[in-house]
Structures are given as C-alpha cells and as structure tokens.
Amino acid sequence: MNVKLSDVLYLGCAEYHLGQLKAKIAKLRTQLLEPPKGSSGAGEGFEVTKYGHGRVALIGFPSVGKSTLLTMLTGTHSEAASYEFTTLTCIPGIIHYNDTKIQLLDLPGIIEGASEGKGRGRQVIAVSKSSDIVLMVLDASKSEGHRQILTRELEAVGLRLNKRPPQIYFKKKKTGGISFNSTLHLTHIDEKLCYQILHEYKIHNAEVLFREDATVDDLIDVIEGNRKYMKCIYVYNKIDVVGIDDVDRLSRQPNSIVISCNLKLNLDRLLAKMWEAMGLVRVYTKPQGQQPDFAEPVVLSSDRGGCTVEDFCNHIHRSLVKDVKYVLVWGTSARHYPQHCGLSHPLQDEDVVQIVKKKEREDGGGRGRFKSHSNAPVRISDREKKAPLKT
Ligand SMILES: Nc1nc2c(ncn2[C@@H]2O[C@H](COP(=O)(O)OP(=O)(O)OP(=O)(O)O)[C@@H](O)[C@H]2O)c(=O)[nH]1
Numbered sequence: 001m002n003v004k005l006s007d008v009l010y011l012g013c014a015e016y017h018l019g020q021l022k023a024k025i026a027k028l029r030t031q032l033l034e035p036p037k038g039s040s041g042a043g044e045g046f047e048v049t050k051y052g053h054g055r056v057a058l059i060g061f062p063s064v065g066k067s068t069l070l071t072m073l074t075g076t077h078s079e080a081a082s083y084e085f086t087t088l089t090c091i092p093g094i095i096h097y098n099d100t101k102i103q104l105l106d107l108p109g110i111i112e113g114a115s116e117g118k119g120r121g122r123q124v125i126a127v128s129k130s131s132d133i134v135l136m137v138l139d140a141s142k143s144e145g146h147r148q149i150l151t152r153e154l155e156a157v158g159l160r161l162n163k164r165p166p167q168i169y170f171k172k173k174k175t176g177g178i179s180f181n182s183t184l185h186l187t188h189i190d191e192k193l194c195y196q197i198l199h200e201y202k203i204h205n206a207e208v209l210f211r212e213d214a215t216v217d218d219l220i221d222v223i224e225g226n227r228k229y230m231k232c233i234y235v236y237n238k239i240d241v242v243g244i245d246d247v248d249r250l251s252r253q254p255n256s257i258v259i260s261c262n263l264k265l266n267l268d269r270l271l272a273k274m275w276e277a278m279g280l281v282r283v284y285t286k287p288q289g290q291q292p293d294f295a296e297p298v299v300l301s302s303d304r305g306g307c308t309v310e311d312f313c314n315h316i317h318r319s320l321v322k323d324v325k326y327v328l329v330w331g332t333s334a335r336h337y338p339q340h341c342g343l344s345h346p347l348q349d350e351d352v353v354q355i356v357k358k359k360e361r362e363d364g365g366g367r368g369r370f371k372s373h374s375n376a377p378v379r380i381s382d383r384e385k386k387a388p389l390k391t
C-alpha cells in the first residue's frame with residue numbers, strides 16, 4: 001500500500017522537526033559510544049571471560065544489594081557494605097541450575113548519567129551488553145522512579161529491555177530512490193518524515209516496509225541496526241523493610257519479582273524466573289540401544305546460535321551435519337515418539353535425540369556412537385513422565 005501525503009496531514013510541523021532532531025541525536029550517540037578500535041569498551045577490571053551456558057548481569061543503583069545477591073546465589077564472595085560504590089569492578093560467579101551453568105556478574109552501582117560515562121557507567125553498560133539477560137536490582141524501599149531512570153540510561157546506549165525488534169523491513173539499495181510502503185495505517189510517521197530521517201542518515205536509496213504502527217524511534221532503531229534486545233527481570237530486594245501492601249504492589253508489576261537477601265526470601269523463585277527468561281534448551285543424546293545421557297545435556301539457545309537439529313549437531317561436532325541422514329526425537333517437540341526429523345526441526349527443552357548417520361545405513365549400520373534407528377525404550381525425564389512416551 002502506498003501512503004499518499006494527503007492521507008497523513010495529521011502530522012504537524014513540530015513532529016517533522018522532532019523526528020529529524022531524534023535522528024541527529026541518535027547519530028551523535030552512536031559516534032560517541034563507539035569504543036576505541038581493538039577494544040570491547042569494557043576496560044580494566046571488567047574484561048571477564050564468558051563461561052557457562054549463559055551470562056546474566058546485575059545492574060542497579062549503589063547499595064541495592066547486588067553483591068549480597070551474587071554471594072547468596074553463587075557462593076562466590078563479593079564484598080557488601082552499607083556505603084555506596086563498594087563494588088568497583090566486575091565480579092563473576094557461577095549458578096548451577098537445571099544441569100546448566102549460568103555466569104552471574106556483579107557490577108558497580110550505576111547512577112543517572114551513566115550512559116554519558118558518569119561513575120563507571122560506560123564499563124557497566126558494556127558488560128551488560130555482553131550478557132544474555134539483565135537482572136535490574138532495585139531497593140523496594142526506595143523511589144519507584146529508579147526503575148525508569150535506569151531503563152532510560154540503558155535505552156540511551158541502545159539496549160532495549162523486554163521489547164521485540166520493530167516490525168519494519170529496511171534494506172539499503174544502490175539505486176532506485178526510496179520505496180515507502182506499509183501494510184497498515186500509520187499514525188506516528190508518514191512518507192515525508194521517513195524521507196527526512198533517511199536523509200539525515202544520507203540514505204537516498206532504500207526499501208522501507210512498515211508491518212506495524214511504528215514510531216520515529218522505532219524507525220531510527222532499525223536504521224541504526226545496532227540495538228540489543230534483551231530480557232530484563234526487575235528484582236525488588238529488601239522487602240523485609242517495607243510493608244505488605246508495597247510488596248504486593250511491586251510483585252504485580254510485569255517482569256518483576258520481590259526478594260529479600262537478608263531473609264533469604266523468594267530466591268528460588270528468582271532463579272526459576274531467571275532460567276526461564278534465558279530460554280535455554282537442554283537436549284539429551286541417546287546412542288542407539290542405550291539410555292540417553294541425562295547427566296550432560298547439549299545446551300542450545302535461540303539467542304546463541306539457535307535450537308534446530310542442525311544447531312544441535314554442530315554443537316557435538318562441526319563435521320557431523322553432512323553425515324546425518326535423519327534424527328529420532330522424543331519429547332515435547334515431537335508429534336509422536338520417536339519422530340523422524342530433518343535438520344531444520346526445532347528442538348525443545350528436555351528433548352531426547354538419536355542421530356542416524358547416512359553411512360551407517362548404507363553399510364548395513366551398526367558401528368560407532370550413533371547407530372541406526374532403534375525403538376529401544378529410553379529413560380523418561382521429569383517432563384516426559386507427565387506425558388508418557390511410547391518408544
Ligand atoms: N534490609 C536489607 N538489607 C540488605 C538486603 N540485601 C542487602 N542488604 C544490605 O544493603 C547494603 C548494600 O549491599 P551491597 O550488597 O553492598 O549492595 P550493592 O548493590 O552491591 O552496592 P554497591 O556495590 O555499592 O553498588 C548492605 O549493608 C547489605 O547488608 C536485604 O535483603 N534487606
């Protein structure tokens with residue numbers, strides 16, 4: 001659908017100026033935030049090696065209890081005290097949960113202005129960007145405005161919390177001018193404004209297709225292309241010092257959980273929520289004629305490389321994929337047990353997979369780790385016990 005200018009006269013002059021201004025600011029921010037060449041932007045005391053199946057960063061104002069929480073969840077000691085800025089570097093710990101290992105990072109407190117480099121804001125934000133999810137730790141007894149302030153700081157550097165990427169198709173071209181289309185009526189942006197913003201980026205040939213009623217900010221995000229979309233859990237700590245009404249209200253906010261490190265309240269729920277938000281997929285390998293290996297799952301994630309049978313094979317060995325004829329799958333991703341699946345089949349948490357190789361079939365099969373198809377029963381995992389499998 002081509003949008004005519006006459007359709008969009010509702011956009012006043014001020015909107016156009018504001019739109020252009022937003023694009024200018026976004027451009028400048030991007031230049032400002034570019035780390036020096038050859039550096040990750042993290043800096044001394046913050047260059048922590050990734051470890052485990054996922055990484056979670058603790059972000060929050062000073063003295064909300066981040067270090068206390070790290071010590072409680074990982075057993076790694078991180079100095080905690082009643083004065084602000086006790087923590088000055090990045091302190092890693094490991095959480096063992098559901099047969100997976102999660103790296104938890106304690107960080108210095110950040111304050112308003114962090115995105116412009118106040119305190120250790122820059123370093124903290126660089127580390128947060130390297131994580132899979134963020135736990136924003138908040139003091140339940142302090143102002144609720146803290147949550148908005150921190151969200152703004154993180155947004156200013158291109159992090160988008162609990163949002164999905166805008167549904168805008170955008171492709172730069174060599175020639176042909178700007179093609180502007182939308183699949184629905186737009187109320188925040190029109191062709192002229194879109195042109196102006198693209199012009200600001202010196203883009204004169206491109207295809208733009210709006211699939212939702214997006215805003216100027218959404219369009220800028222898509223043009224900039226460097227935004228990071230992350231899940232964030234808001235962790236209200238110190239509920240031991242507030243009234244039950246406050247606890248009740250905070251716990252009902254979206255993506256939130258209330259805890260007390262001092263009283264060890266709700267920490268198990270926090271872990272469960274965190275693990276769920278990471279979207280990890282544990283896949284158990286089953287050699288032919290044997291029980292699946294339930295001790296050590298292959299851990300996949302849609303954010304880190306994907307969850308298909310092919311991703312699973314690549315995890316075991318790079319060269320495996322070309323030898324795979326098909327796989328047998330037991331578990332929630334299968335319609336019946338075992339289901340014969342190809343490389344593109346998406347796996348789900350706690351699936352059991354047996355690989356059937358091409359050669360083995362041709363040879364009459366039988367040798368090696370992954371032998372041909374067998375209907376030998378498999379040990380059934382907790383989830384599968386609820387929906388018993390026929391093997
Ligand atoms: N009442 C109460 N106090 C807590 C709780 N958790 C932590 N504290 C106290 O809060 C203070 C700050 O804790 P820290 O763990 O140092 O906080 P932090 O967020 O790491 O602080 P910085 O590193 O300075 O940013 C300490 O005195 C803790 O004992 C809690 O659940 N309830």
Ligand SMILES: [K+]
Nearest residue numbers: 063081083086
């Ligand atoms: K502190």
Ligand SMILES: [Mg+2]
Nearest residue numbers: 066067086087
């Ligand atoms: Mg600390």
